Amino acid sequence: MRGHGPPVSEAELHGLVDGDMDSGRREAVEAYLAASPGDAARVETWRRQNATIRAAFAPVETGPVPWSLPLAPGAEGAAATRQAAGGQAEASGSHLWRGRWFARLIGLSFATGALLAASAAYLAGRANAPEAAPPSSDGPTPAGLNDTYVTRALSALWAFVPPPAVVRHSPKSDGPGQDTAAPILPTLSVEGLSLAGVRAMPGGQGQMLCLIYARPDATNIALCVEKAGDPGDSVPRVSGSFPSSMIAWRQKGANYALTGALPEPELRALADAARAEVAAFDGW
Template identity: 25%
Template structure:
Protein backbone atom coordinates (compact mmCIF):
# COMPACT_ATOMS: atom_id res chain seq x y z
CA UNK A 1 0.00 0.00 0.00
CA UNK A 2 1.43 3.40 -0.99
CA UNK A 3 1.58 6.42 1.31
CA UNK A 4 -1.14 9.10 0.99
CA UNK A 5 -0.50 12.08 -1.24
CA UNK A 6 -0.63 14.44 1.73
CA UNK A 7 1.03 13.86 5.13
CA UNK A 8 -1.37 12.96 7.92
CA UNK A 9 -1.55 15.47 10.77
CA UNK A 10 -2.01 14.71 14.48
CA UNK A 11 -5.44 16.40 14.37
CA UNK A 12 -6.44 13.94 11.64
CA UNK A 13 -5.26 11.01 13.75
CA UNK A 14 -7.42 12.21 16.65
CA UNK A 15 -10.36 12.70 14.26
CA UNK A 16 -9.82 9.17 12.94
CA UNK A 17 -10.00 7.75 16.48
CA UNK A 18 -13.13 9.84 17.24
CA UNK A 19 -14.84 8.79 13.97
CA UNK A 20 -14.92 12.44 12.89
CA UNK A 21 -12.52 12.21 9.95
CA UNK A 22 -13.92 13.25 6.53
CA UNK A 23 -14.71 10.19 4.43
CA UNK A 24 -12.33 11.23 1.66
CA UNK A 25 -9.36 11.09 4.03
CA UNK A 26 -10.25 7.82 5.77
CA UNK A 27 -8.45 5.56 3.31
CA UNK A 28 -5.38 7.77 3.20
CA UNK A 29 -5.08 7.83 6.98
CA UNK A 30 -5.28 4.03 7.09
CA UNK A 31 -2.61 3.86 4.38
CA UNK A 32 -0.42 6.19 6.45
CA UNK A 33 -0.84 4.05 9.56
CA UNK A 34 0.10 0.90 7.67
CA UNK A 35 3.58 2.30 6.96
CA UNK A 36 4.06 4.38 10.13
CA UNK A 37 4.02 1.92 13.07
CA UNK A 38 4.74 4.63 15.68
CA UNK A 39 1.60 6.53 14.69
CA UNK A 40 -0.37 3.27 14.54
CA UNK A 41 0.71 2.51 18.12
CA UNK A 42 -0.35 5.99 19.28
CA UNK A 43 -3.75 5.58 17.64
CA UNK A 44 -4.25 2.22 19.34
CA UNK A 45 -3.26 3.69 22.71
CA UNK A 46 -5.79 6.55 22.31
CA UNK A 47 -8.51 4.04 21.44
CA UNK A 48 -7.69 1.96 24.50
CA UNK A 49 -7.89 5.02 26.74
CA UNK A 50 -11.23 6.03 25.18
CA UNK A 51 -12.62 2.56 25.90
CA UNK A 52 -11.46 2.81 29.52
CA UNK A 53 -13.07 6.24 29.88
CA UNK A 54 -16.35 4.96 28.45
CA UNK A 55 -16.31 1.97 30.78
CA UNK A 56 -15.69 4.17 33.81
CA UNK A 57 -17.78 7.27 33.04
CA UNK A 58 -20.74 6.28 30.81
CA UNK A 59 -22.96 5.91 33.89
CA UNK A 60 -21.97 9.37 35.11
CA UNK A 61 -22.67 10.92 31.73
CA UNK A 62 -26.20 9.48 31.75
CA UNK A 63 -27.10 10.68 35.25
CA UNK A 64 -29.73 13.36 35.60
CA UNK A 65 -28.56 16.79 36.72
CA UNK A 66 -29.46 17.29 40.43
CA UNK A 67 -32.33 19.70 40.96
CA UNK A 68 -30.14 22.03 43.03
CA UNK A 69 -28.01 22.63 39.94
CA UNK A 70 -30.91 23.52 37.65
CA UNK A 71 -30.33 27.25 37.33
CA UNK A 72 -30.86 29.32 34.20
CA UNK A 73 -27.33 29.48 32.89
CA UNK A 74 -26.16 26.06 34.06
CA UNK A 75 -26.90 23.50 31.37
CA UNK A 76 -25.74 19.97 31.06
CA UNK A 77 -22.71 19.55 28.82
CA UNK A 78 -22.72 17.08 25.94
CA UNK A 79 -21.17 13.72 26.71
CA UNK A 80 -18.23 14.38 24.37
CA UNK A 81 -17.28 17.42 26.43
CA UNK A 82 -17.53 15.40 29.63
CA UNK A 83 -15.11 12.83 28.28
CA UNK A 84 -12.79 15.60 27.15
CA UNK A 85 -12.75 17.16 30.61
CA UNK A 86 -12.20 13.82 32.32
CA UNK A 87 -9.39 12.88 29.96
CA UNK A 88 -7.74 16.27 30.43
CA UNK A 89 -7.85 15.90 34.20
CA UNK A 90 -6.54 12.35 34.15
CA UNK A 91 -3.74 13.11 31.70
CA UNK A 92 -2.83 16.63 32.79
CA UNK A 93 0.81 15.62 33.11
CA UNK A 94 0.83 13.89 29.70
CA UNK A 95 1.63 16.86 27.47
CA UNK A 96 1.49 16.29 23.75
CA UNK A 97 -0.44 13.12 23.25
CA UNK A 98 -1.38 11.28 26.40
CA UNK A 99 -0.30 8.05 27.98
CA UNK A 100 0.30 5.10 25.66
CA UNK A 101 -1.75 2.30 27.17
CA UNK A 102 -0.64 -1.07 25.85
CA UNK A 103 -2.66 -3.77 27.58
CA UNK A 104 -1.60 -7.39 27.28
CA UNK A 105 -3.12 -10.59 28.59
CA UNK A 106 -5.93 -10.69 31.11
CA UNK A 107 -7.37 -7.25 31.79
CA UNK A 108 -7.32 -5.71 35.22
CA UNK A 109 -10.24 -3.53 36.22
CA UNK A 110 -9.96 -0.18 34.37
CA UNK A 111 -9.98 1.86 37.56
CA UNK A 112 -7.14 -0.07 39.17
CA UNK A 113 -4.90 0.05 36.11
CA UNK A 114 -5.63 3.72 35.38
CA UNK A 115 -5.37 4.99 38.92
CA UNK A 116 -2.31 3.03 39.91
CA UNK A 117 -0.36 3.81 36.77
CA UNK A 118 -1.29 7.49 36.62
CA UNK A 119 -0.47 8.00 40.30
CA UNK A 120 2.79 6.08 40.02
CA UNK A 121 3.98 7.84 36.87
CA UNK A 122 3.06 11.20 38.38
CA UNK A 123 5.10 10.46 41.51
CA UNK A 124 7.97 9.11 39.43
CA UNK A 125 8.16 12.24 37.29
CA UNK A 126 7.90 14.48 40.33
CA UNK A 127 10.67 12.92 42.41
CA UNK A 128 13.26 11.47 40.00
CA UNK A 129 14.41 14.99 39.10
CA UNK A 130 15.04 15.88 42.76
CA UNK A 131 18.70 16.18 43.72
CA UNK A 132 18.68 17.03 47.43
CA UNK A 133 15.30 15.60 48.56
CA UNK A 134 14.24 12.70 46.32
CA UNK A 135 13.15 10.60 49.33
CA UNK A 136 12.01 10.98 52.95
CA UNK A 137 14.12 8.14 54.37
CA UNK A 138 17.51 7.25 52.87
CA UNK A 139 18.39 3.78 51.64
CA UNK A 140 21.08 3.54 54.31
CA UNK A 141 18.17 3.19 56.80
CA UNK A 142 16.56 0.27 54.93
CA UNK A 143 15.34 -1.54 58.06
CA UNK A 144 13.68 1.57 59.48
CA UNK A 145 12.23 2.47 56.07
CA UNK A 146 10.65 -0.97 55.64
CA UNK A 147 9.24 -1.04 59.16
CA UNK A 148 7.78 2.46 58.88
CA UNK A 149 6.19 1.93 55.48
CA UNK A 150 4.85 -1.52 56.42
CA UNK A 151 3.05 0.02 59.39
CA UNK A 152 1.58 2.82 57.28
CA UNK A 153 0.42 0.75 54.29
CA UNK A 154 -0.95 -2.07 56.46
CA UNK A 155 1.06 -5.03 55.15
CA UNK A 156 4.68 -6.17 55.35
CA UNK A 157 6.77 -4.59 52.64
CA UNK A 158 10.46 -4.91 51.83
CA UNK A 159 12.47 -2.77 49.45
CA UNK A 160 13.57 -5.21 46.73
CA UNK A 161 17.28 -5.90 46.31
CA UNK A 162 18.10 -4.76 42.77
CA UNK A 163 21.88 -4.81 42.85
CA UNK A 164 21.80 -7.54 40.22
CA UNK A 165 20.45 -5.02 37.73
CA UNK A 166 22.96 -2.33 38.75
CA UNK A 167 20.44 -0.38 40.84
CA UNK A 168 21.06 0.84 44.39
CA UNK A 169 18.28 1.85 46.79
CA UNK A 170 18.18 5.64 47.16
CA UNK A 171 15.39 5.46 49.76
CA UNK A 172 11.65 5.83 49.97
CA UNK A 173 8.67 7.84 51.10
CA UNK A 174 4.99 7.53 51.97
CA UNK A 175 2.48 8.75 49.36
CA UNK A 176 -1.29 8.76 48.93
CA UNK A 177 -2.46 5.89 46.75
CA UNK A 178 -5.62 5.36 44.68
CA UNK A 179 -7.39 3.50 47.51
CA UNK A 180 -4.96 3.49 50.45
CA UNK A 181 -1.53 4.81 51.49
CA UNK A 182 1.28 3.88 49.10
CA UNK A 183 4.94 3.03 49.62
CA UNK A 184 7.37 4.56 47.14
CA UNK A 185 10.94 3.34 46.64
CA UNK A 186 13.58 4.94 44.43
CA UNK A 187 16.62 3.22 42.89
CA UNK A 188 19.56 4.63 40.96
CA UNK A 189 22.29 3.20 38.70
CA UNK A 190 25.92 4.42 38.64
CA UNK A 191 25.14 6.48 35.52
CA UNK A 192 22.19 8.25 37.16
CA UNK A 193 19.38 6.12 35.68
CA UNK A 194 16.46 6.07 38.15
CA UNK A 195 13.62 3.63 38.69
CA UNK A 196 10.78 3.88 41.21
CA UNK A 197 8.46 1.28 42.73
CA UNK A 198 4.96 2.37 43.82
CA UNK A 199 2.90 -0.14 45.81
CA UNK A 200 -0.42 0.01 47.64
CA UNK A 201 -3.58 -1.96 48.39
CA UNK A 202 -5.51 -2.98 45.26
CA UNK A 203 -8.98 -4.33 44.58
CA UNK A 204 -7.83 -6.44 41.65
CA UNK A 205 -5.35 -9.23 40.97
CA UNK A 206 -3.54 -9.54 37.64
CA UNK A 207 -0.10 -11.07 37.78
CA UNK A 208 0.34 -10.42 34.05
CA UNK A 209 2.19 -7.14 33.64
CA UNK A 210 0.67 -4.25 31.70
CA UNK A 211 2.79 -1.57 30.09
CA UNK A 212 2.15 2.17 29.83
CA UNK A 213 4.36 5.02 28.62
CA UNK A 214 4.32 8.79 28.77
CA UNK A 215 6.95 10.92 27.04
CA UNK A 216 10.32 9.43 28.12
CA UNK A 217 8.92 7.40 31.02
CA UNK A 218 7.56 3.86 31.02
CA UNK A 219 5.74 1.80 33.64
CA UNK A 220 4.73 -1.80 34.29
CA UNK A 221 1.65 -2.50 36.43
CA UNK A 222 0.65 -5.75 38.11
CA UNK A 223 -1.28 -6.79 41.22
CA UNK A 224 -1.15 -9.88 43.41
CA UNK A 225 -2.81 -10.94 46.67
CA UNK A 226 -4.61 -7.61 47.05
CA UNK A 227 -1.52 -5.46 46.49
CA UNK A 228 -0.77 -3.42 43.38
CA UNK A 229 2.67 -2.53 42.03
CA UNK A 230 3.94 -0.10 39.41
CA UNK A 231 7.59 -0.02 38.41
CA UNK A 232 8.46 3.20 36.55
CA UNK A 233 11.60 4.12 34.67
CA UNK A 234 12.90 4.80 31.16
CA UNK A 235 10.77 3.59 28.23
CA UNK A 236 13.29 0.87 27.31
CA UNK A 237 10.88 -2.08 27.65
CA UNK A 238 13.59 -4.72 27.89
CA UNK A 239 15.34 -2.88 30.71
CA UNK A 240 12.06 -2.12 32.47
CA UNK A 241 10.98 -5.74 32.19
CA UNK A 242 14.34 -6.95 33.53
CA UNK A 243 13.97 -4.86 36.69
CA UNK A 244 10.23 -5.58 37.07
CA UNK A 245 10.79 -9.34 36.92
CA UNK A 246 13.33 -9.14 39.73
CA UNK A 247 10.91 -7.04 41.80
CA UNK A 248 8.09 -9.49 41.07
CA UNK A 249 10.15 -12.53 42.05
CA UNK A 250 11.05 -10.97 45.40
CA UNK A 251 7.59 -9.66 46.25
CA UNK A 252 6.02 -13.01 45.33
CA UNK A 253 8.39 -14.85 47.66
CA UNK A 254 7.78 -12.30 50.42
CA UNK A 255 4.03 -12.73 50.06
CA UNK A 256 4.27 -16.47 50.40
Protein backbone atom coordinates (compact mmCIF):
# COMPACT_ATOMS: atom_id res chain seq x y z
CA MET A 1 0.00 0.00 0.00
CA ARG A 2 1.56 3.22 -1.05
CA GLY A 3 0.40 6.76 -0.59
CA HIS A 4 2.24 9.84 0.41
CA GLY A 5 5.46 9.07 2.21
CA PRO A 6 6.14 5.61 3.66
CA PRO A 7 3.88 2.72 2.66
CA VAL A 8 0.67 2.37 4.63
CA SER A 9 0.38 -1.02 6.26
CA GLU A 10 -2.70 -3.10 6.94
CA ALA A 11 -1.96 -2.68 10.64
CA GLU A 12 -2.14 1.07 10.25
CA LEU A 13 -5.56 0.83 8.66
CA HIS A 14 -6.77 -1.14 11.67
CA GLY A 15 -4.98 1.30 13.94
CA LEU A 16 -6.83 4.18 12.31
CA VAL A 17 -10.17 2.52 12.98
CA ASP A 18 -9.28 1.63 16.55
CA GLY A 19 -7.55 4.89 17.40
CA ASP A 20 -4.25 3.16 17.96
CA MET A 21 -1.68 4.76 15.72
CA ASP A 22 0.99 7.41 15.77
CA SER A 23 -0.53 10.82 15.35
CA GLY A 24 2.16 11.65 12.83
CA ARG A 25 0.93 8.91 10.52
CA ARG A 26 -2.74 9.72 10.60
CA GLU A 27 -2.59 12.26 7.82
CA ALA A 28 -0.59 9.94 5.60
CA VAL A 29 -3.04 7.08 6.15
CA GLU A 30 -6.05 9.28 5.50
CA ALA A 31 -4.42 10.60 2.35
CA TYR A 32 -3.81 7.06 1.24
CA LEU A 33 -7.44 6.12 1.85
CA ALA A 34 -8.61 9.13 -0.14
CA ALA A 35 -6.76 7.73 -3.09
CA SER A 36 -7.78 4.10 -2.48
CA PRO A 37 -11.55 3.66 -2.55
CA GLY A 38 -11.32 -0.09 -2.01
CA ASP A 39 -9.39 0.20 1.22
CA ALA A 40 -11.51 3.16 2.28
CA ALA A 41 -14.59 0.97 1.91
CA ARG A 42 -12.99 -1.75 4.00
CA VAL A 43 -12.16 0.76 6.71
CA GLU A 44 -15.73 2.01 6.67
CA THR A 45 -16.98 -1.55 7.03
CA TRP A 46 -14.76 -2.06 10.04
CA ARG A 47 -16.07 1.15 11.57
CA ARG A 48 -19.62 -0.04 11.11
CA GLN A 49 -18.68 -3.37 12.70
CA ASN A 50 -17.22 -1.54 15.67
CA ALA A 51 -20.32 0.61 16.07
CA THR A 52 -22.61 -2.41 15.78
CA ILE A 53 -20.71 -4.43 18.37
CA ARG A 54 -20.52 -1.54 20.83
CA ALA A 55 -24.19 -0.72 20.44
CA ALA A 56 -25.20 -4.35 20.87
CA PHE A 57 -23.49 -4.70 24.23
CA ALA A 58 -24.09 -1.22 25.61
CA PRO A 59 -27.03 -2.38 27.79
CA VAL A 60 -24.77 -4.76 29.73
CA GLU A 61 -22.51 -2.01 30.95
CA THR A 62 -25.31 0.25 32.09
CA GLY A 63 -27.71 -2.45 33.22
CA PRO A 64 -27.81 -4.27 36.51
CA VAL A 65 -25.23 -6.89 37.21
CA PRO A 66 -27.20 -10.07 37.81
CA TRP A 67 -25.66 -10.93 41.13
CA SER A 68 -24.77 -9.34 44.38
CA LEU A 69 -21.15 -10.09 44.97
CA PRO A 70 -20.78 -11.61 48.38
CA LEU A 71 -17.04 -11.91 47.96
CA ALA A 72 -16.80 -14.38 50.74
CA PRO A 73 -14.05 -16.76 49.78
CA GLY A 74 -15.16 -19.66 51.86
CA ALA A 75 -15.66 -23.13 50.53
CA GLU A 76 -18.32 -21.86 48.18
CA GLY A 77 -16.05 -19.24 46.71
CA ALA A 78 -13.30 -21.71 46.10
CA ALA A 79 -15.72 -24.20 44.62
CA ALA A 80 -17.14 -21.57 42.35
CA THR A 81 -13.69 -20.58 41.29
CA ARG A 82 -12.79 -24.13 40.42
CA GLN A 83 -16.05 -24.69 38.67
CA ALA A 84 -15.79 -21.58 36.57
CA ALA A 85 -12.24 -22.42 35.70
CA GLY A 86 -13.47 -25.45 33.86
CA GLY A 87 -13.29 -28.33 36.25
CA GLN A 88 -17.00 -29.04 36.08
CA ALA A 89 -19.07 -27.59 33.31
CA GLU A 90 -22.51 -28.68 34.36
CA ALA A 91 -25.02 -25.93 34.81
CA SER A 92 -26.54 -27.74 37.74
CA GLY A 93 -23.49 -26.91 39.80
CA SER A 94 -23.96 -23.29 38.98
CA HIS A 95 -27.57 -23.38 40.11
CA LEU A 96 -26.57 -25.07 43.33
CA TRP A 97 -23.87 -22.51 43.95
CA ARG A 98 -26.24 -19.61 43.41
CA GLY A 99 -28.81 -21.26 45.62
CA ARG A 100 -26.35 -21.60 48.45
CA TRP A 101 -25.44 -17.95 48.20
CA PHE A 102 -29.05 -16.96 48.19
CA ALA A 103 -29.67 -19.04 51.28
CA ARG A 104 -26.65 -17.53 52.93
CA LEU A 105 -27.79 -14.02 52.16
CA ILE A 106 -31.17 -14.76 53.70
CA GLY A 107 -29.43 -16.17 56.74
CA LEU A 108 -27.26 -13.11 56.97
CA SER A 109 -30.32 -10.90 56.87
CA PHE A 110 -31.79 -12.71 59.85
CA ALA A 111 -28.47 -12.61 61.65
CA THR A 112 -28.20 -8.89 61.06
CA GLY A 113 -31.65 -8.44 62.54
CA ALA A 114 -30.64 -10.48 65.56
CA LEU A 115 -27.52 -8.41 65.91
CA LEU A 116 -29.44 -5.15 65.85
CA ALA A 117 -31.94 -6.46 68.38
CA ALA A 118 -29.16 -7.61 70.67
CA SER A 119 -27.39 -4.28 70.35
CA ALA A 120 -30.59 -2.41 71.19
CA ALA A 121 -31.16 -4.59 74.23
CA TYR A 122 -27.62 -4.07 75.34
CA LEU A 123 -27.79 -0.31 74.97
CA ALA A 124 -31.05 -0.26 76.88
CA GLY A 125 -29.40 -2.25 79.63
CA ARG A 126 -26.50 0.14 79.77
CA ALA A 127 -28.80 3.11 79.98
CA ASN A 128 -30.62 1.66 82.98
CA ALA A 129 -27.48 0.54 84.79
CA PRO A 130 -26.27 2.50 87.83
CA GLU A 131 -23.51 4.95 87.06
CA ALA A 132 -21.05 3.59 89.59
CA ALA A 133 -21.17 -0.13 89.63
CA PRO A 134 -19.06 -1.70 92.33
CA PRO A 135 -15.94 -3.55 91.27
CA SER A 136 -16.46 -7.25 91.12
CA SER A 137 -12.95 -8.56 90.87
CA ASP A 138 -13.50 -10.75 93.84
CA GLY A 139 -16.41 -12.71 92.46
CA PRO A 140 -16.45 -15.59 90.02
CA THR A 141 -18.93 -13.80 87.79
CA PRO A 142 -17.29 -11.01 85.82
CA ALA A 143 -19.21 -7.79 85.71
CA GLY A 144 -20.35 -6.92 82.23
CA LEU A 145 -20.26 -10.52 81.04
CA ASN A 146 -23.99 -10.82 81.01
CA ASP A 147 -26.33 -12.52 78.61
CA THR A 148 -26.29 -9.53 76.31
CA TYR A 149 -22.58 -9.82 75.92
CA VAL A 150 -23.03 -13.50 75.19
CA THR A 151 -25.65 -12.69 72.60
CA ARG A 152 -23.49 -10.11 70.97
CA ALA A 153 -20.53 -12.42 70.82
CA LEU A 154 -22.65 -15.19 69.38
CA SER A 155 -24.18 -12.89 66.84
CA ALA A 156 -20.71 -11.93 65.68
CA LEU A 157 -20.13 -15.52 64.76
CA TRP A 158 -23.52 -16.05 63.19
CA ALA A 159 -23.30 -13.05 60.96
CA PHE A 160 -19.73 -13.60 60.00
CA VAL A 161 -18.71 -14.27 56.46
CA PRO A 162 -14.95 -14.46 56.36
CA PRO A 163 -13.16 -11.94 54.16
CA PRO A 164 -9.93 -12.97 52.55
CA ALA A 165 -7.80 -10.22 53.89
CA VAL A 166 -5.45 -11.22 56.62
CA VAL A 167 -5.82 -8.79 59.43
CA ARG A 168 -2.89 -7.84 61.50
CA HIS A 169 -3.93 -8.43 65.05
CA SER A 170 -0.66 -8.30 66.86
CA PRO A 171 -0.31 -5.33 69.15
CA LYS A 172 3.17 -4.99 67.75
CA SER A 173 1.69 -3.61 64.57
CA ASP A 174 0.48 -0.59 66.44
CA GLY A 175 4.01 0.65 66.80
CA PRO A 176 5.64 2.38 69.68
CA GLY A 177 2.83 4.87 70.11
CA GLN A 178 0.21 2.27 70.86
CA ASP A 179 -2.42 2.70 73.49
CA THR A 180 -1.19 0.60 76.35
CA ALA A 181 -4.68 0.46 77.79
CA ALA A 182 -6.02 -1.22 74.66
CA PRO A 183 -7.28 -4.77 75.09
CA ILE A 184 -4.83 -7.49 74.17
CA LEU A 185 -5.87 -9.60 71.21
CA PRO A 186 -4.38 -13.05 71.49
CA THR A 187 -3.38 -14.77 68.29
CA LEU A 188 -4.79 -18.11 69.44
CA SER A 189 -2.12 -19.97 67.54
CA VAL A 190 -3.58 -23.41 68.05
CA GLU A 191 -2.96 -26.04 65.42
CA GLY A 192 -5.76 -26.24 62.90
CA LEU A 193 -7.08 -22.76 63.53
CA SER A 194 -6.54 -20.00 61.06
CA LEU A 195 -7.55 -16.40 61.46
CA ALA A 196 -10.26 -15.72 58.92
CA GLY A 197 -11.10 -12.13 59.76
CA VAL A 198 -12.12 -9.56 62.28
CA ARG A 199 -15.49 -8.06 63.09
CA ALA A 200 -15.80 -4.73 64.82
CA MET A 201 -19.06 -4.17 66.66
CA PRO A 202 -20.40 -1.62 69.10
CA GLY A 203 -19.50 -2.60 72.62
CA GLY A 204 -20.19 -1.43 76.12
CA GLN A 205 -16.87 0.39 76.43
CA GLY A 206 -16.38 1.39 72.84
CA GLN A 207 -15.77 -1.12 70.13
CA MET A 208 -15.87 -4.85 70.59
CA LEU A 209 -13.55 -6.75 68.31
CA CYS A 210 -14.20 -10.34 67.38
CA LEU A 211 -11.47 -12.42 65.85
CA ILE A 212 -13.03 -15.12 63.72
CA TYR A 213 -11.04 -18.30 63.40
CA ALA A 214 -11.76 -20.99 60.86
CA ARG A 215 -11.41 -24.63 61.80
CA PRO A 216 -10.51 -27.43 59.41
CA ASP A 217 -14.07 -28.75 59.65
CA ALA A 218 -15.35 -25.41 58.26
CA THR A 219 -16.88 -24.28 61.53
CA ASN A 220 -15.95 -20.88 62.87
CA ILE A 221 -14.91 -19.75 66.31
CA ALA A 222 -15.21 -16.21 67.56
CA LEU A 223 -12.96 -14.69 70.17
CA CYS A 224 -14.46 -11.35 71.17
CA VAL A 225 -12.70 -8.69 73.18
CA GLU A 226 -13.81 -5.39 74.59
CA LYS A 227 -12.49 -3.05 77.22
CA ALA A 228 -13.79 -4.01 80.61
CA GLY A 229 -15.73 -1.48 82.60
CA ASP A 230 -14.36 -2.91 85.79
CA PRO A 231 -10.83 -3.73 86.84
CA GLY A 232 -9.51 -7.07 87.94
CA ASP A 233 -9.46 -10.53 86.45
CA SER A 234 -12.05 -13.26 86.68
CA VAL A 235 -12.11 -16.97 86.08
CA PRO A 236 -13.63 -18.27 82.84
CA ARG A 237 -17.29 -19.05 83.09
CA VAL A 238 -19.28 -21.18 80.68
CA SER A 239 -22.70 -20.07 79.63
CA GLY A 240 -25.17 -21.53 77.21
CA SER A 241 -24.97 -25.05 75.89
CA PHE A 242 -23.62 -26.79 72.85
CA PRO A 243 -23.67 -25.68 70.05
CA SER A 244 -24.14 -22.15 71.35
CA SER A 245 -21.97 -22.31 74.40
CA MET A 246 -19.54 -19.63 75.32
CA ILE A 247 -16.75 -19.05 77.74
CA ALA A 248 -16.27 -15.55 79.08
CA TRP A 249 -13.72 -14.06 81.41
CA ARG A 250 -12.08 -10.78 82.30
CA GLN A 251 -8.36 -10.39 82.06
CA LYS A 252 -5.95 -7.44 82.02
CA GLY A 253 -8.72 -4.88 81.77
CA ALA A 254 -10.67 -6.53 78.99
CA ASN A 255 -13.68 -8.78 78.70
CA TYR A 256 -13.09 -11.87 76.59
CA ALA A 257 -15.63 -14.24 75.16
CA LEU A 258 -14.95 -17.36 73.17
CA THR A 259 -17.76 -19.01 71.33
CA GLY A 260 -18.23 -21.64 68.68
CA ALA A 261 -19.98 -24.91 68.00
CA LEU A 262 -17.55 -26.94 70.05
CA PRO A 263 -17.94 -29.34 72.98
CA GLU A 264 -17.17 -27.70 76.28
CA PRO A 265 -13.79 -29.39 76.84
CA GLU A 266 -12.51 -28.16 73.50
CA LEU A 267 -13.88 -24.70 74.11
CA ARG A 268 -12.22 -24.63 77.51
CA ALA A 269 -8.93 -25.73 76.02
CA LEU A 270 -9.08 -22.90 73.52
CA ALA A 271 -10.03 -20.44 76.22
CA ASP A 272 -7.06 -21.58 78.28
CA ALA A 273 -4.79 -21.07 75.28
CA ALA A 274 -6.18 -17.57 74.76
CA ARG A 275 -5.80 -16.71 78.42
CA ALA A 276 -2.25 -17.98 78.41
CA GLU A 277 -1.39 -15.78 75.45
CA VAL A 278 -2.94 -12.74 77.07
CA ALA A 279 -1.11 -13.50 80.30
CA ALA A 280 2.17 -13.91 78.47
CA PHE A 281 1.80 -10.65 76.61
CA ASP A 282 4.63 -8.40 77.66
CA GLY A 283 3.50 -5.24 75.96
CA TRP A 284 6.49 -5.03 73.63
